[in-house]
Amino acid sequence: MHITLEADYAVRIVYCLALAEKRMDAKAISEETSVTLRFSLKILRKLVSGGIVRSFKGTQGGYELARSPKEISLNDVIETVEGPFSLSRCLGGEYVCTKSSAGGVPCPFRRIYDEISGEVVQRMKAFTFDQVLPRESAAKKLP
Amino acid sequence: MHITLEADYAVRIVYCLALAEKRMDAKAISEETSVTLRFSLKILRKLVSGGIVRSFKGTQGGYELARSPKEISLNDVIETVEGPFSLSRCLGGEYVCTKSSAGGVPCPFRRIYDEISGEVVQRMKAFTFDQVLPRESAAKKLP
DNA sequence: AATATGTTGACAAATTTAGTAGAGTTTCTT
DNA sequence: AAGAAACTCTACTAAATTTGTCAACATATT
Numbered sequence: 228m229h230i231t232l233e234a235d236y237a238v239r240i241v242y243c244l245a246l247a248e249k250r251m252d253a254k255a256i257s258e259e260t261s262v263t264l265r266f267s268l269k270i271l272r273k274l275v276s277g278g279i280v281r282s283f284k285g286t287q288g289g290y291e292l293a294r295s296p297k298e299i300s301l302n303d304v305i306e307t308v309e310g311p312f313s314l315s316r317c318l319g320g321e322y323v324c325t326k327s328s329a330g331g332v333p334c335p336f337r338r339i340y341d342e343i344s345g346e347v348v349q350r351m352k353a354f355t356f357d358q359v360l361p362r363e364s365a366a367k368k369l370p
Numbered sequence: 371m372h373i374t375l376e377a378d379y380a381v382r383i384v385y386c387l388a389l390a391e392k393r394m395d396a397k398a399i400s401e402e403t404s405v406t407l408r409f410s411l412k413i414l415r416k417l418v419s420g421g422i423v424r425s426f427k428g429t430q431g432g433y434e435l436a437r438s439p440k441e442i443s444l445n446d447v448i449e450t451v452e453g454p455f456s457l458s459r460c461l462g463g464e465y466v467c468t469k470s471s472a473g474g475v476p477c478p479f480r481r482i483y484d485e486i487s488g489e490v491v492q493r494m495k496a497f498t499f500d501q502v503l504p505r506e507s508a509a510k511k512l513p
Numbered sequence: 514a515a516t517a518t519g520t521t522g523a524c525a526a527a528t529t530t531a532g533t534a535g536a537g538t539t540t541c542t543t
Numbered sequence: 544a545a546g547a548a549a550c551t552c553t554a555c556t557a558a559a560t561t562t563g564t565c566a567a568c569a570t571a572t573t
Contacts (some may be wrong), residue, residue, distance in 0.1 A: 228373065228452055230457045230483075233560065238479060244483060252518070265564055272520070285571025288518045293425065309371055314490075316372045335502035339444065340373075343493045347457075350486045359478035374530065395549065408533055415551070428540025431549040 230305060236262045237270050237308040238301065241279060245296040245356045252289035260293030270308065275347035296360055297339050302351035373401035373448060379405045380413050382443065384422060388439040388499045395432035409468040415449065420450030441505055445494035455491050 239260045244251060247259075253271060257264040271290055274280040281293045292299065305312065315337060382403045387394060390402075396414060400407040414433055417423040424436045435442065448455065458480060 228455055230371065231458055232459065233562075235459055242478070255520095262564065266562070268519080269563080273520090282519060284519050284569080284570080285518090285573095286517045288570085290519090301479070312371050314371075314373055316375065316378055335385070336444070339493075339497050345488055346493070347486055347490060350482075350489070354482050354572065374552050376531070398547090407531070409531070411550080412532080418550095425550060426540085427538075427548090428542095429548045430541065431539085433550090 231309055233266075233270060234305045234308045236266070237274060237304050239272060240267060241274065241292070241299060241304050242359060244280065244290065244292050245299075245360055250287075250289040250291045252285065257337060273308055274304070274359065276363075277303070279303055279307060296356035299356045300315065300352045301354040301356075302348055305351065311353070313340070313344045313345070374452055376409075377448045377451045379403065379409070380417060380447050382434070383410060383413060384417065384442060384490060385448050385502060386498060387423065387433060387435050388442075389504055391433045393426065393432040394428075399433065402423070416451055417447070422446055422450060430474045438493070439499035442499045443495045443497075445491055446499040448494060457490075457495070458487070 233321075240256055240262065243256055243259050251259070253268050254264060256262075258269040260267065262270070265283070270280070271280060275282045275290070278293055280290050281300055282288070282290050302312070377461040383399055383405065385430070386399055387400050394402075397407060398410050399414070403410065407415070414423060414425070419426045421436055422442055423433050424433070425433050433474070458467075458477075
């Protein structure tokens with residue numbers, strides 16, 4: 228019932244890049260965050276395809292945030308890495324709990340699960356990375 | 371990032387017992403909820419030791435709720451089966467993120483994780499099983 | 514051209530979750 | 544007292560997911 232280690236790492240990596248305020252290569256990120264190089268590469272790829280991080284190839288390559296920390300939420304990062312947050316196991320709109328003791332009737336717990344999940348997502352969206360940065364850095368804006 | 375199947379089953383089982391309003395044996399519960407007999411026995415044991423369900427041995431034995439549905443919350447059931455809910459992986463009070471890029475400084479995400487987890491738990495505590503019962507049953511009280 | 518970097522998909526190990534087995538104990542009924 | 548119908552307990556196995564690794568490749572800079 229926790230976020231996965233991978234998501235935890237992803238948060239660290241984004242945090243690390245937000246603090247650095249400059250391009251870092253995978254090796255530096257890996258050392259800074261104590262995530263193995265290989266695994267951080269994998270996570271970085273997800274962050275890149277999720278549009279949170281930009282990558283640059285070649286000698287002076289590396290990774291940097293694709294937008295300002297203020298515009299990156301905890302939800303962006305976690306959702307990118309492990310998909311949308313949901314308490315209930317049965318996603319999608321028209322779920323009917325054929326197995327519930329009510330038999331074929333909409334699962335009576337679905338609503339509460341969805342409500343709570345929605346709140347969690349809302350909270351995670353409201354929490355942006357500028358909130359964990361030292362004041363000066365938080366003020367700055369990426370181009 | 372979902373509740374586990376086991377917790378899901380546990381909720382169904384409690385719901386089933388709440389609807390039944392009478393003692394049921396494991397076989398009946400298993401059939402009603404579509405959880406295998408063996409697995410439901412395992413879950414029932416947890417529910418018993420968690421004080422949510424009472425068990426009775428012998429020929430007329432079986433299981434019944436240990437208290438009225440109104441006094442059993444979603445959180446009671448889920449916590450009994452899979453432990454206290456927490457988003458963050460690092461439980462316990464004095465956690466320090468030695469691995470974070472801040473190095474040895476309290477993890478800056480800890481607070482938000484705990485806040486959100488707290489809200490989830492609060493919501494799950496507020497949701498009691500009488501809320502998913504037909505009106506008449508919900509009104510009744512167990513001795 | 515050489516080197517430093519990121520990209521990709523497949524693979525493997527570790528951990529957690531899900532489910533099973535069997536021998537034992539208690540209680541009720543007759 | 545016997546027997547059956549229940550629950551109890553510990554351990555084990557199987558499946559799924561998470562975590563982490565590898566190797567060959569593509570791209571950019573100097």
